[in-house]
Amino acid sequence: MAASSQSDAGLRVSLEVEIPSDVAFIERVVDLVRHSCSELSFNSHQLALNVPVALSEAMSNAILRGNLEDPEKRVVVRARVDDSRLVLEIADEGVRFDIDAKTLDATDPANLEREDGRGLFLMRALMDQVERFDAGPVGTLGNVVRLTLARG
Amino acid sequence: MSFSIKKDGEIVVVDVEGQLIVGNRQELKQKVLDELERGEKKFLIDFAQTGYIDSSGLGVLVSLSKKIREQGGELRLANLNDDLKTLFELTKLDTLFQISDTRDRALSSF
Numbered sequence: 001m002a003a004s005s006q007s008d009a010g011l012r013v014s015l016e017v018e019i020p021s022d023v024a025f026i027e028r029v030v031d032l033v034r035h036s037c038s039e040l041s042f043n044s045h046q047l048a049l050n051v052p053v054a055l056s057e058a059m060s061n062a063i064l065r066g067n068l069e070d071p072e073k074r075v076v077v078r079a080r081v082d083d084s085r086l087v088l089e090i091a092d093e094g095v096r097f098d099i100d101a102k103t104l105d106a107t108d109p110a111n112l113e114r115e116d117g118r119g120l121f122l123m124r125a126l127m128d129q130v131e132r133f134d135a136g137p138v139g140t141l142g143n144v145v146r147l148t149l150a151r152g
Numbered sequence: 153m154s155f156s157i158k159k160d161g162e163i164v165v166v167d168v169e170g171q172l173i174v175g176n177r178q179e180l181k182q183k184v185l186d187e188l189e190r191g192e193k194k195f196l197i198d199f200a201q202t203g204y205i206d207s208s209g210l211g212v213l214v215s216l217s218k219k220i221r222e223q224g225g226e227l228r229l230a231n232l233n234d235d236l237k238t239l240f241e242l243t244k245l246d247t248l249f250q251i252s253d254t255r256d257r258a259l260s261s262f
Contacts, residue, residue, distance in 0.1 A: 003182035049235035
């Protein structure tokens with residue numbers, strides 16, 4: 001992890017964006033988060049690869065698999081960026097799922113020619129930590145996927 | 153983001169400008185399939201002007217590659233930057249596609 005520069009020390013950016021369950025909004029949210037990470041001097045590979053791809057995957061899962069593109073349901077993205085790390089939380093209103101059971105090994109020869117199934121694999125490959133939490137109490141719907149990336 | 157298609161001899165060249173992601177992958181798929189239906193067999197997708205690609209974008213490339221092969225054709229890729237190369241290496245898709253560093257090398261490889 002890079003040492004904090006004097007100008008970044010103690011600086012923290014928080015964002016919360018709520019969008020309809022429509023994949024057309026993904027790119028705009030990715031740009032907002034990338035801009036914040038850029039302001040806090042994340043490296044060029046993190047800005048061009050890790051952050052946009054992992055966030056795009058998490059939002060895509062929330063919209064398509066969590067909320068099933070239901071126009072009545074929303075996806076909330078929270079981002080906290082400081083001079084040491086980025087923490088993203090992507091919340092949907094869908095049925096809970098087991099993130100380990102749903103993660104396929106995309107590099108397994110049996111999966112290589114699959115059209116789908118690389119999303120969670122890529123999130124885990126590109127982020128330092130990927131976790132899933134229940135969004136509310138037992139018996140309610142909703143997932144929160146948290147992605148953490150140390151500033152490189 | 154947009155996709156432009158042009159012919160270079162008997163090769164269909166597709167330029168991906170911007171991102172190739174879940175929101176626009178179907179547009180790329182349809183454009184290439186339309187050319188395949190017209191009888192085109194050789195396809196090159198050039199990523200020189202591409203930002204990032206998500207798993208849906210990768211999935212469309214895999215799907216197109218299969219469909220083109222089934223029709224006796226070939227799909228090749230060119231101009232992946234370092235981050236896109238990393239993405240292909242992480243998913244081992246670099247083993248599935250013939251990837252060239254430049255457009256000219258890709259065109260002459262058919």
